[in-house]
Amino acid sequence: xxxxxxxxxxxxxxxxxxxxxxxxxxxxxxxxxxxxxxxxxxxxxxxxxxxxxxxxxxxxxxxxxxxxxxxxxxxxxxxxxxxxxxxxxxxxxxxxxxxxxxxxxxxxxxxxxxxxxxxxxxxxxxxxxxxxxxxxxxxxxxxxxxxxxxxxxxxxxxxxxxxxxxxxxxxxxxxxxxxxxxxxxxxxxxxxxxxxxxxxxxxxxxxxxxxxxxxxxxxxxxxxxxxxxxxxxxxxxxxxxxxxxxxxxxxxxxxxxxxxxxxxxxxxxxxxxxxxxxxxxxxxxxxxxxxxxxxxxxxxxxxxxxxxxxxxxxxxxxxxxxxxxxxxxxxxxxxxxxxxxxxxxxxxxxxxxxxxxxxxxxxxxxxxxxxxxxxxxxxxxxxxxxxxxxxxxxxxxxxxxxxx
Amino acid sequence: xxxxxxxxxxxxxxxxxxxxxxxxxxxxxxxxxxxxxxxxxxxxxxxxxxxxxxxxxxxxxxxxxxxxxxxxxxxxxxxxxxxxxxxxxxxxxxxxxxxxxxxxxxxxxxxxxxxxxxxxxxxxxxxxxxxxxxxxxxxxxxxxxxxxxxxxxxxxxxxxxxxxxxxxxxxxxxxxxxxxxxxxxxxxxxxxxxxxxxxxxxxxxxxxxxxxxxxxxxxxxxxxxxxxxxxxxxxxxxxxxxxxxxxxxxxxxxxxxxxxxxxxxxxxxxxxxxxxxxxxxxxxxxxxxxxxxxxxxxxxxxxxxxxxxxxxxxxxxxxxxxxxxxxxxxxxxxxxxxxxxxxxxxxxxxxxxxxxxxxxxxxxxxxxxxxxxxxxxxxxxxxxxxxxxxxxxxxxxxxxxxxxxxxxxxxxxxxxx
Numbered sequence: 001x002x003x004x005x006x007x008x009x010x011x012x013x014x015x016x017x018x019x020x021x022x023x024x025x026x027x028x029x030x031x032x033x034x035x036x037x038x039x040x041x042x043x044x045x046x047x048x049x050x051x052x053x054x055x056x057x058x059x060x061x062x063x064x065x066x067x068x069x070x071x072x073x074x075x076x077x078x079x080x081x082x083x084x085x086x087x088x089x090x091x092x093x094x095x096x097x098x099x100x101x102x103x104x105x106x107x108x109x110x111x112x113x114x115x116x117x118x119x120x121x122x123x124x125x126x127x128x129x130x131x132x133x134x135x136x137x138x139x140x141x142x143x144x145x146x147x148x149x150x151x152x153x154x155x156x157x158x159x160x161x162x163x164x165x166x167x168x169x170x171x172x173x174x175x176x177x178x179x180x181x182x183x184x185x186x187x188x189x190x191x192x193x194x195x196x197x198x199x200x201x202x203x204x205x206x207x208x209x210x211x212x213x214x215x216x217x218x219x220x221x222x223x224x225x226x227x228x229x230x231x232x233x234x235x236x237x238x239x240x241x242x243x244x245x246x247x248x249x250x251x252x253x254x255x256x257x258x259x260x261x262x263x264x265x266x267x268x269x270x271x272x273x274x275x276x277x278x279x280x281x282x283x284x285x286x287x288x289x290x291x292x293x294x295x296x297x298x299x300x301x302x303x304x305x306x307x308x309x310x311x312x313x314x315x316x317x318x319x320x321x322x323x324x325x326x327x328x329x330x331x332x333x334x335x336x337x338x339x340x341x342x343x344x345x346x347x348x349x350x351x352x353x354x355x356x357x358x359x360x361x362x363x364x365x366x367x368x369x370x371x372x373x374x375x376x377x378x379x380x381x382x383x384x385x386x387x388x389x390x391x392x393x394x395x396x397x398x399x400x401x402x403x404x
Numbered sequence: 405x406x407x408x409x410x411x412x413x414x415x416x417x418x419x420x421x422x423x424x425x426x427x428x429x430x431x432x433x434x435x436x437x438x439x440x441x442x443x444x445x446x447x448x449x450x451x452x453x454x455x456x457x458x459x460x461x462x463x464x465x466x467x468x469x470x471x472x473x474x475x476x477x478x479x480x481x482x483x484x485x486x487x488x489x490x491x492x493x494x495x496x497x498x499x500x501x502x503x504x505x506x507x508x509x510x511x512x513x514x515x516x517x518x519x520x521x522x523x524x525x526x527x528x529x530x531x532x533x534x535x536x537x538x539x540x541x542x543x544x545x546x547x548x549x550x551x552x553x554x555x556x557x558x559x560x561x562x563x564x565x566x567x568x569x570x571x572x573x574x575x576x577x578x579x580x581x582x583x584x585x586x587x588x589x590x591x592x593x594x595x596x597x598x599x600x601x602x603x604x605x606x607x608x609x610x611x612x613x614x615x616x617x618x619x620x621x622x623x624x625x626x627x628x629x630x631x632x633x634x635x636x637x638x639x640x641x642x643x644x645x646x647x648x649x650x651x652x653x654x655x656x657x658x659x660x661x662x663x664x665x666x667x668x669x670x671x672x673x674x675x676x677x678x679x680x681x682x683x684x685x686x687x688x689x690x691x692x693x694x695x696x697x698x699x700x701x702x703x704x705x706x707x708x709x710x711x712x713x714x715x716x717x718x719x720x721x722x723x724x725x726x727x728x729x730x731x732x733x734x735x736x737x738x739x740x741x742x743x744x745x746x747x748x749x750x751x752x753x754x755x756x757x758x759x760x761x762x763x764x765x766x767x768x769x770x771x772x773x774x775x776x777x778x779x780x781x782x783x784x785x786x787x788x789x790x791x792x793x794x795x796x797x798x799x800x801x802x803x804x805x806x807x808x809x810x811x812x813x814x815x816x817x818x819x820x821x
Contacts, residue, residue: 052520054498079788079815149659169656171798295656296795311495313785314516 047320053310069317073325077198080309080318084325085197086297087305093208094301095280095333098219103272105224107265110231111257125232132225136285139222144168144290147214167214171296173206174213209298215286223279227272234268235261270341274334281330302326445529445724451481452727455497455504457490459747466746467734474733480726498522501720505727509552509716511543515626515784517716518546524717525549526728532735535753542624543779544714552714553735556749558678559773560612560708562586562700566693568593568673580700583616583642590651593673601646602672603663605654606794608780609676611709614639615778616702621790622781622816629816631793632809638703640805647801654798668692678711679770683748698769710777712752750774781816789815 042057050065051057073084113124131139146152147167154164179185186192187202194201208216238261246260262269284303287293293300293308302322310319346354454471458464468484475482487493490508494517497503503522517523527533527541527550540554564579572592580586590600603609607621614620619635622628630636646652653672660666663675668689675681676699685692699708715731717724733739740751741759750771751760761768781790789812796808 053495053516054520054522055501056499078818079785079792082792083788166656166659169661171795293791296798297791311492312513313788314495314513314520315785 043320043323046316047324049317051316053314053316057316065317069321070325072318073321074197080315082198083297083300083305084302084322085195085199087300087302087322088197088329089199089204090208090212090298091281091283091301094212094216094219094283095277097208097213097216098223098280099273099276101216102220102224102227102276103269105220106227106272107231109224109228110235113228114232114235125228128228129225131222134222136222137289139218140286140289143214143218143286165210168211168291169295170210171298173203173209173298175205175207177210178207209295211291211295212299215283215290215299218286219280219283223276227276230268230272231265234265238264266341266343270338273337273341277333277337278330281326281333302329445524445526445728446722447725448722449480450722451483452505452721452723452730454482454484454730455487455490455493455507456484457508458486463743463747466743470734470739470742471730474730478726478729480723480730482730498718498720503718503720505718505721505723506730507716507718508555509714511712511714511780511782512787512790514544514551514714514716515546515782515786518549518551519784522719523551524719524721524724524727525551526717526724526731527551527553529728530735531732532753535755536735537752537754537774539624539710539774539777539779540712540752543710543712543782545625546782552716553731554752555713555715555735556740556743556752557710557712557774558680558750559710559770559777560609560676560678560699561769561773562697563667563675563677563681564695564697565667565670565673566695568598568670569695572673579697581698582700583702586700587646587649587651590646590674591649594649594651598670599653599658599672600651601674601676602653602655602658602660602666603676605656605798605800607790607797608709608711609663610640610643610797610800611780612676612699612707613643613702615707615709616699616704617642618702618704618707620778620781621793621812622783622786622820624778626779626782626786627820629813629820631813631816632806635704636809637805640800640809642702644800644805656798667694679748679750679767682767696766696769698773706773706776708773708777710774710779712779783816783819785819786816789819 046057047069048064048066049057049062050068051062055061072078072080074081109128112118113121113128115121118124148154149164149166149169151167153167157164187200187205191202191205192200196204242264243256243260246256251260282303283301284307287299287301287304288307291299293304303326306319306322306326308319309315309322454467456464456467458467464484464486471482471484485504491513494503494507494509494513498517498520509517509523514523518525527544530553533541533550536554537557540557541550544551544554562580569578572589572595574589574592578585578589580589586601593600611620614636617635617639619630619633619639621631621636623630643652655661655663655666655672655675658666658671660669660671663672663677664681664684666672667675667677667681668685670692685694698706701707715734717727717731721727735753737751737753737756737759740753740756741763743749744751744760745763750767751757757771761771780786792815793808793812796803796811800808
């Protein structure tokens with residue numbers, strides 16, 4: 001950025017371009033500013049203020065209270081901290097279950113409906129995508145019926161000889177339930193006596209409640225269709241050449257998927273995981289229409305808690321503070337995930353496997369009779385690595401465009 | 405780098421300008437709202453808006469026609485709107501400085517809105533002030549000011565399935581009036597098919613036992629936490645004992661959503677619910693024969709819980725005088741009796757009691773309970789504490805009442821500090 005070529009004077013033929021550029025973007029910039037940036041800044045201010053919900057938060061009788069709202073949530077020792085801890089615990093389990101499950105299912109469905117030989121692909125794609133376009137409120141209500149104590153799901157389970165739980169009324173953690181099968185009813189005192197955010201470690205490790213688990217199933221059911229679509233787009237973007245190369249090298253379908261296709265889908269995977277992570281941490285509508293935090297606060301989530309503290313309890317500062325803590329959590333998780341999925345240079349040691357030995361160093365050539373060479377089929381190591389090497393180099397070259 | 409900074413600068417300027425613009429608007433709102441708690445009521449020609457959280461068409465229609473009648477006679481326009489989420493819409497109105505003039509307000513929301521000055525404390529201006537039940541007035545008194553007129557109320561009583569009662573060989577003389585008798589009949593009524601007493605596992609039902617033992621979570625002004633008193637512990641101990649006997653079960657454990665459902669489906673021979681259960685019984689379980697008895701007395705005599713709402717008036721309303729007039733009309737004997745016929749609540753004024761009892765002979769125990777009923781805690785944030793208590797009461801059968809109530813005591817003390 002040190003040496004920039006001096007631009008010609010703006011009065012020329014293209015002089016007005018910058019101005020019209022700003023003009024064209026102005027409506028959107030103003031709309032975004034007014035309805036996004038300004039409210040966010042105001043909420044930030046509310047989280048540091050003692051606003052009580054009457055009149056404007058910017059009026060003169062609202063005072064700055066520093067980190068009071070945040071400390072009530074993080075170190076207050078009262079009900080506010082306990083509720084926040086409970087909400088984080090519930091949502092963390094929700095994320096831990098939903099994100100991998102929905103991503104795996106979406107990828108599985110995408111691979112299925114992406115196959116050329118599948119008849120009626122359009123039908124299946126529509127069918128799998130359908131839950132995503134239905135309103136979340138409608139689906140939640142449907143879920144409440146299905147998972148009623150005498151509902152369809154329990155009826156189905158009863159045919160299998162299983163007595164289904166009273167889904168949306170059951171506050172027991174599923175890991176606690178599992179341990180209960182072995183007679184472990186209460187945790188060791190090391191876990192029950194020490195707490196984090198007002199919730200004992202034993203409870204943190206209790207797993208999602210049965211009620212929350214029903215929400216996990218709901219989320220996987222509704223969102224995997226959306227992400228399936230992203231994966232289909234990703235799959236269709238892949239050139240056939242690399243796969244063909246892998247085929248020629250003798251990789252079977254399983255190997256082609258794991259070592260050729262999946263690495264190439266990394267940008268899509270990143271998108272899906274990021275969107276999934278954000279969506280999961282912000283889960284609100286299902287809770288609002290479904291259980292409102294019941295039973296036993298085990299479906300309370302930070303997003304719903306934020307709403308509840310502000311609108312029902314008139315604790316506007318705390319409600320806003322929860323929203324910003326949630327924001328920080330989401331950013332941290334996204335960064336962490338980005339770091340985990342980041343492209344790393346292939347190490348020298350691994351790279352050596354991909355290198356084609358120089359011809360002149362080996363006049364007779366390796367004992368290699370081409371792809372049909374019997375050794376290579378069993379070996380599954382050398383040739384396949386060439387294909388993955390090509391795939392890897394392609395991804396690297398693609399990513400140099402700064403796709404992520 | 406240069407261009408980058410410029411961009412951020414521009415965004416910053418835009419944001420600041422936006423905030424300033426909004427604050428300019430807001431100072432406009434602020435100027436109009438003056439604290440009118442002590443002074444004269446505002447009065448203008450503006451139409452009134454009435455915001456209600458309706459239980460259904462019957463209620464909406466009844467309120468609509470009552471308000472329309474008042475508009476006709478007073479000459480002031482008034483419009484009723486039904487909130488889909490009352491708390492949220494109220495909060496939005498207050499923060500925008502343009503709230504509804506008259507609205508439903510629950511006991512647990514009162515303290516929050518009263519403390520930030522959103523509400524008009526008009527109770528003392530009411531002509532029919534002396535007619536309200538004193539315990540209801542107490543529920544809507546905050547900081548020694550009677551804020552709003554009780555709209556109507558409900559109390560808990562004991563509902564008994566008469567067919568199961570007879571099948572167990574019990575007669576009218578056996579209707580329990582003490583804890584010991586309740587224990588006996590609950591045992592007798594427990595069979596393979598149904599449990600003796602099935603109730604919702606929450607404070608709003610189990611709290612009745614606490615009041616029968618002479619306690620409650622807070623004192624009647626909601627200024628002092630009394631959650632872990634020996635009376636409350638005795639109340640929960642009694643419920644726990646019935647559970648251990650197998651003669652008391654939570655509706656949830658019977659596979660029902662609430663006590664009324666367990667009772668209607670015949671999963672429980674008795675339940676403890678409020679007068680709203682009659683509507684559900686008529687519409688969902690019309691074949692079940694039942695009778696209503698007062699809750700049996702505990703060690704400290706009779707006790708029950710009461711639930712109520714009031715007609716709130718906004719401090720920011722430009723037409724408070726007319727709003728008070730409207731509320732006087734809506735809480736009058738004739739209007740309350742009309743509401744009662746339409747959707748079943750009990751009138752909040754003593755002068756309507758006799759007519760109501762004559763019209764609803766079966767439901768008399770509900771109204772008579774007004775003499776000894778106690779309110780639920782109304783301190784700011786108490787609803788949250790009660791939710792927390794409810795989550796612990798779910799495991800009362802295996803839990804320790806004192807530990808449960810100690811935690812609630814700590815949480816309530818934090819509210820009134």
